[in-house]
Amino acid sequence: MSSESLSASPASPVQGAEPLKVAIAVPLEAELVEAIRAVDPSVTVLFEPDLLPPERFPADHSGDPAFRRSRDAEERYWKLMNSADVLYGFPNESAAGFARVVAENPRLRWVHAMAAGAGGAVKASGVSTADLERVMVTTSAGVHALPLAEFALMGILNGLKRTAELAVDQRAKRWPELRTPTRLAAGSHVVIAGLGEIGLETARLARALGMTVSGTKRNAEPIEGIREVATADRLPELAAHADAVVNTLPGTPFTERLIGREVFAALRPGTILVNVGRGTVVDEDALLDALEDGTVGYACLDVFAVEPLPAGSPLWDHPNVLVSPHTSALSVAENRLIAERFAENLRKFLAGAPLPHRVDPVHFY
Incomplete structure (x- = not known):
């Protein structure tokens, strides 16, 4: 079964439901967040940069490992993650963060991963096949x-x-x-x-x-x-x-x-x-x-x-x-290209169209 052919219909927006909420889970430039907001004025994009670690280099999706949130900030971060229908990035850019948000956020329907090969992280999260049918994961394949x-x-x-x-x-x-x-x-x-x-x-x-x-x-x-x-x-x-x-x-x-x-x-x-x-x-x-x-x-x-x-x-x-220390895919344009890919997919998601590069919930590619 091709990952490109998997339909987005189980997670498509419902007519008459409250506005779709997208949360930015990883570091991202403010201008790229605005580009995502520009996709559709009815979509609420949640972005609190003070809750996200600073980037050490372009497309540093994990951010500075020395970054620590206060107890209050940690609660705010997870409240943000658990209030969204869609996530841009895995929480804390980790398999554990993905597992937690799937378990705690019943409204979550779609997570877009920064990596092209996110299947390994999805598998490592231990999230069940049933939950992966509810919460689809798309990758940034092609950007790199x-x-x-x-x-x-x-x-x-x-x-x-x-x-x-x-x-x-x-x-x-x-x-x-x-x-x-x-x-x-x-x-x-x-x-x-x-x-x-x-x-x-x-x-x-x-x-x-x-x-x-x-x-x-x-x-x-x-x-x-x-x-x-x-x-x-x-x-x-x-x-x-x-x-x-x-x-x-x-x-x-x-x-x-x-x-x-x-x-x-x-x-x-x-x-x-x-x-x-x-x-x-x-x-x-x-x-x-x-x-x-x-x-x-x-x-x-x-x-x-x-x-x-x-x-x-x-x-x-x-x-x-x-x-080479797993850096050959990095470029100064990566954040922009991923944000553009996400914006394109968001338009498809709002229209109920299939999304490309969905992680297969059984084979994890």
Whole structure:
């Protein structure tokens, strides 16, 4: 069942009911709150910035971890959350906050998550399937597609152009007598695990550089510009012909360690791996073995099975690994883009239309 096809009708506004209330649960610029208010004058937007932690950087949805509310402020915050029909963000940007508001607020019908892959947090909340039918959760999927795709292309080009080796030589002030050739992007083949919005944007950029692209999708239907589309069980077969493999898949029980020993065994020596999906999709022990034997020539990793990446992980020190601290989706435009996405969805919600990117209440993607 596609998350895009799930109807919003069980949570649609009721004619003649009191005005819809939207509460801003996470830090947000005042001008973006006003843009949400401008969607419909009949909607009451509840926003009390003094109850929200200050942002430390653009799109810092959790805010400063040192922020503490007084007892009175904490009561005001939860009174605000529990008076709303719709929430912009999870309370306290946490699974526990989501679980609490679902339990305490019987009028709540819709929560819009800041993350593209909010299914993991929804699952971690322990909220029942019945409650998730009452309170639908939508994600910000798509907002992060371009920055993630650009990061993925950077990772591919790093691998093709040997930037890790160049950096080592530069630090050593070494000018090798024997020159080592690089590989061309044009004519290279990229396999993308997960041809959703992020995967398709990655494919678009890859094709612009002359690469060919294959990939996996739940429904293996042809996609224009993609050489071959297959289901995930055929990933080893596709990967056998790859110069680079890019993961954009979310973390679910069905994707856990999908890129593991079977996939690595199928790769040609020197294949590039980029992960901008979820860390649990890659078997990190198998990846380390593949790096050691040269099957994976370079790995560009923005996500990890455990985050923050433990200090003892060999990935930190591997010469052919780039570690990014789960920041590749961040951009200065993120808050604006999410607010615009929410405003668009709010119009659909008011009209009783289906909302895109709803978290599946059973499979959590």
